[in-house]
Each structure stands twice: as structure tokens, then as C-alpha cells.
Amino acid sequence: MVHVRIKREDCTACSTCWETCPEVFEENRDDSFSQIREEFRSGGGISEGEVPESLKGCVEEAAALCPVQIISLTNE
Numbered sequence: 001m002v003h004v005r006i007k008r009e010d011c012t013a014c015s016t017c018w019e020t021c022p023e024v025f026e027e028n029r030d031d032s033f034s035q036i037r038e039e040f041r042s043g044g045g046i047s048e049g050e051v052p053e054s055l056k057g058c059v060e061e062a063a064a065l066c067p068v069q070i071i072s073l074t075n076e
């Protein structure tokens with residue numbers, strides 16, 4: 001599994017991550033910032049999650065393209 005974290009307080013709601021990797025990221029309806037899709041959330045919040053290795057490439061691409069570099073991945 002891969003641990004993903006979004007530092008939401010610095011998100012600019014640019015939409016790049018959920019357009020690049022909609023399997024994992026989505027727009028929060030209330031504040032428009034990025035969040036982890038419910039099925040992958042961990043830690044009781046919306047900013048962290050555990051995704052399978054099969055989605056690692058998609059998350060890596062989103063992280064690389066995020067203009068403010070606030071998506072981080074950790075292998076577990």
C-alpha cells in the first residue's frame with residue numbers, strides 16, 4: 001500500500017490532481033480543495049489515505065504535476 005497525504009491548507013483548487021488521477025482525488029464540495037476519495041481514506045480525515053500499488057503511478061503523476069507540490073507519497 002502507498003500512503004498519500006494532501007496538505008490541504010495550501011491547496012489552490014487548481015483541479016490538476018483530480019483530473020490526472022480521479023480514482024484517488026476529488027474536489028471537496030464545500031471548500032473546493034482536493035481530498036482523498038472516501039474509499040481510500042485513512043486516519044479519520046479527508047487529507048490522508050492508503051491506496052493500492054496499482055494506483056501508485058497515477059498518484060505519482062498527480063503529485064508531480066501539483067503546482068504547489070503538496071501531495072506526498074510514502075511506501076508502507
Ligand code: SF4
Nearest residue numbers: 011012014015017066
Ligand atoms: S494539484 Fe495540488 S493545488 Fe491543485 S487541486 Fe490538487 S492538491 Fe490542490
